Amino acid sequence: MKLKLLTWDVKDTLVRLTCSVGEQYSAVAKSFGIHLEPKVLESSFHKVYRVQNKLFPNYGLNRGLSSQQWWTDVVKQTFRHCGINEDCTLNFIAENLYRDYSMVKNWEVLPGVQETLYQCRQLGLRLAVISNFDQRLDQILDHCNLGHHFEFILTSEMAGVAKPDVQIFQKALLMAKVMPQHAAHIGDNYINDYLGARDAGMQSYLIQQGGYHDSCERQVPKKHILQSPCQVLTIFERE
Template identity: 80%
Template sequence: MRLRLLTWDVKDTLVRLRCSVGEQYSAVAKSFGIQVEPKALESSFHKVYRVQNKLFPNYGLDRGLSSQQWWGDVVKQTFRNCGVSEDWVLAQIAENLYSDYSMEKNWEVLPGIRETLHQCHQFGLRLAVISNFDRRLEQILNHCNLGHHFEFIMTSEKAGVAKPDIRIFQKALCMAGVMPQHSAHFGDDYINDYWAARNAGMHSYLIQQDEHIKNSERHVPKEHILKSPRHVLTILKNAEC
């Protein structure tokens, strides 16, 4: 194996939310004088998100939506399900949340990531991002002081296709000018990251810091499941980088 390019998922691979969606939504609502329990908002959000993603996948781009409109609809319906119906305040909450989630205050870098990315550069490897995210991602990574590590950031909004569609990986490989067999993808999701990247001809690994292994991952070779981002370095030392 001769690696030249490493691509990374972002959420729960490089960074994670500092608090739950319900807690953040509740805090922003409170700033407008509206009291809604975080648990109720959390439950409502996940239900709304699943429906929205099914009806309008990849931010509804093929239906003429923008990611901000898409997220605005998710936020508004989440609150409507919890009894908040005033359109003017829902619009303000949605706008504030869209802006807030682009800021570092809502994200934290996972342990070991900074050191791992630095060491990857030391190995002479090129780094990029492939993520089912919207246009805010570059801003988020820059605010978290991670953006400078990556040659480019391929979001599903920019690519027009979302993981597990292999075309997003192909677009990234074409942009980098690297053959799939000389690249590896790291992420936390079996379908979107591990399976999809391998289907595109790349090497891939699951970063699973949680000890609980999902049923879908039980047939993944143990050496392909990394308990920490630092274990990426072990993979690199065993490869002809």
């Protein structure tokens, strides 16, 4: 079946952070006179993030939160768990981090991505993004010189639902006016990307730049595993 639409995940599929969360949090905190080890902040962040995402999934949209409020709470709780409780300072740190994570200095485009997206378009494929991200994603992709490749960028904040919910994939298909059998999705998460898209009737492929990562992913046929974005083009060579 000829593909017409190719949708992409973003983080760790097209771009990645230039440094760890702990390193970035530590650097910003240092500018406010707070000295904490990156590994301490990294550990605290992951604990807080898991709880926050469970209590307020998809940035707490159904609970009346904005994504910036959601992230502000994550940052403040991360530092509070490390013994920092000055609310005014924590607000400033949270504001700086929220702004900084939309800047190109904190992101790098993965090798081969720019060329792959260009070649996909040359083949006549329509490209779009489906990502569990917030409203900053358009700005991030533009700053990384990737935004122009996509017809639209659908974030979970915009859609009101997050992957792997089939509704976010269905919304993308409606926006593109493409039937699911004519669309494929590419991402690095087995549940959110690979299974989510297939549950919506799309084809899907799993990017695993370091090989298989867990037992679930061993259920994915080898022909659906891509070692890098560059290998996407082999999909069309097989057709």
